[in-house]
Amino acid sequence: DAKTTQPPSMDCAEGRAANLPCNHSTISGNEYVYWYRQIHSQGPQYIIHGLKNNETNEMASLIITEDRKSSTLILPHATLRDTAVYYCIVSGSARQLTFGSGTQLTVLP
Amino acid sequence: GAVVSQHPSWVICKSGTSVKIECRSLDFQATTMFWYRQFPKQSLMLMATSNEGSKATYEQGVEKDKFLINHASLTLSTLTVTSAHPEDSSFYICSARTSVWSTGELFFGEGSRLTVL
Numbered sequence: 001d002a003k004t005t006q007p008p009s010m011d012c013a014e015g016r017a018a019n020l021p022c023n024h025s026t027i028s029g030n031e032y033v034y035w036y037r038q039i040h041s042q043g044p045q046y047i048i049h050g051l052k053n054n055e056t057n058e059m060a061s062l063i064i065t066e067d068r069k070s071s072t073l074i075l076p077h078a079t080l081r082d083t084a085v086y087y088c089i090v091s092g093s094a095r096q097l098t099f100g101s102g103t104q105l106t107v108l109p
Numbered sequence: 110g111a112v113v114s115q116h117p118s119w120v121i122c123k124s125g126t127s128v129k130i131e132c133r134s135l136d137f138q139a140t141t142m143f144w145y146r147q148f149p150k151q152s153l154m155l156m157a158t159s160n161e162g163s164k165a166t167y168e169q170g171v172e173k174d175k176f177l178i179n180h181a182s183l184t185l186s187t188l189t190v191t192s193a194h195p196e197d198s199s200f201y202i203c204s205a206r207t208s209v210w211s212t213g214e215l216f217f218g219e220g221s222r223l224t225v226l
Contacts (some may be wrong), residue, residue, distance in 0.1 A: 034214070036217075038153075041200070041220070041222070042219060042220060043113075043115075043202045043204075043217035043218050043219050043220045044153065044202070044204075044217045045217070046214045046215065046216060046217075049214060087152075096143065096155065096158065097143075097155075097204075097215060098155065099145075099152045099153040099154075100152060101152050102152060
C-alpha cells in the first residue's frame with residue numbers, strides 16, 4: 001500500500017469548514033483513498049473513501065486531485081465533537097488497512 | 110451502519126494470567142476480522158488477520174503463541190493474551206469487513222483496554 005503524509009495537527013473554528021490534506025504521491029491505479037477518524041479512547045470510525053472521483057456523504061466530502069497524488073477531506077461545518085485524529089489511508093483493498101500517524105484536528109469554540 | 114462489538118471494554122488483570130477479548134459482528138457475517146493494538150499516543154498497529162475456520166495470519170514480530178486468535182464462527186473472533194505482562198497493557202481493537210467486494214469499508218469495534226498489573 002502507498003504511504004501517506006499528513007500534517008500532525010490542525011485547528012479549526014467551530015462552525016467553519018475543516019480541510020484536512022493528505023499526500024499520497026506513490027498511489028497506484030487500483031488503490032483507494034480511505035479516511036477514518038478516532039476520537040480519544042474509541043475505535044476508528046469510517047468516514048469516506050474514493051478512487052478518483054470526488055465523493056460526498058452525510059459526514060464529509062472527499063476531493064481527490066486529478067493526478068490522484070493528493071486528497072482533501074472536508075468537514076463542512078465542524079463541531080466540537082469532530083475533534084479527533086483523522087487518518088488518511090491508501091489501500092488496494094479494505095481487507096487490511098495500515099494506519100499512519102494521522103492529523104489531530106482540534107475544533108475550537 | 111454495520112456494528113462491531115467488543116467485550117470487555119476494559120479489563121485489569123494480574124501479571125501471568127490470561128485474558129480473552131471477544132469481537133462480534135452484530136448484523137453481518139464477517140469471514141475476516143482484523144486485530145489491532147494501540148499504545149498510548151501511537152497509531153494502530155495491525156497484529157493479525159483472523160479468518161473464519163482457519164488459522165490466523167500474524168504480522169511480523171507478533172507472537173502467535175502469546176496472542177491466540179480463534180475465529181470459530183462468521184460473527185465471532187476472540188483474542189486471548191496468554192500469560193499477560195505489564196508490557197502487554199494496551200488498547201486492543203478489532204475490525205471486520207462487510208462487503209464481499211475488496212474495496213468495502215472496514216468497521217471497527219469500540220476497543221478493549223487491557224491493563225496488566
